[in-house]
Amino acid sequence: DAMVIQNPRYQVTQFGKPVTLSCSQTLNHNVMYWYQQKSSQAPKLLFHYYDKDFNNEADTPDNFQSRRPNTSFCFLDIRSPGLGDAAMYLCATSRDPSVSYNEQFFGPGTRLTVL
Amino acid sequence: AQSVAQPEDQVNVAEGNPLTVKCTYSVSGNPYLFWYVQYPNRGLQFLLKYITGDNLVKGSYGFEAEFNKSQTSFHLKKPSALVSDSALYFCAVFYGGSQGNLIFGKGTKLSVKP
Secondary structure, three states, X not given: OOOEEEEOOXXXXXXXXXXXXXXXXXXXXXXXXXXXXXXXXXXXXXXXXXXXEEEEOOOOOOOEEEEOOOOOEEEEEEOOOOHXXXXXXXXXXXOOHHHHOOOOEEOOOEEEEEO | OOEEEOOOOEEEEEOOOOEEEOOEEEOOOOOOEEEEEEOOXXXXXXXXXXXXXXXXXXXXXXXEEEEEOOXXXXXXXXXXXXXXXXXXXXXXXXXXXXXXXXXXXXXXXXXXXX
């Protein structure tokens, strides 16, 4: 089945220790998104890739970076995690928004704990 | 600016009763509206969307939503709730054209009791 896969599902890191979260998709979608979701809150968009074009939200901290080496994979790098970065991180994909009106397909999420 | 509001933090319903989860929106131009559901420790799952056409939109798991332009609402409904419907529900609006994104409401926790 076509899907969005996130690894790992649970990640524990230490304060200040860099961490990378992974997302892959078999949907061949143009757009990939990274969201941060804190407990029972709305997902907050961090950035997205439209093909290779990177789009950063204005209020995304510099501590968060992303890479998209090819259509299928996208990575979220947190350079120096703080306690406030503990959250669920959601990856999503969509076709060209002008066609699909941005129906997004979400992965199961990675829950990040910072000790 | 585009926005969505979910006025209820939590909705409690008895199993078998009808349920409604409310959403109102504010957009310039045509509204493109979505409902997503999130079960504990899972990603969001698409339920349904309104782009154009019939005001009553049918979606997954027996859910439907009614688009009301005059009231700028897009309430989610189900005729008979199940305990398994208990989850967090998000309303969202699409904005931004070809490079557009979704704006999510803050979410409503639905609790269905046996």
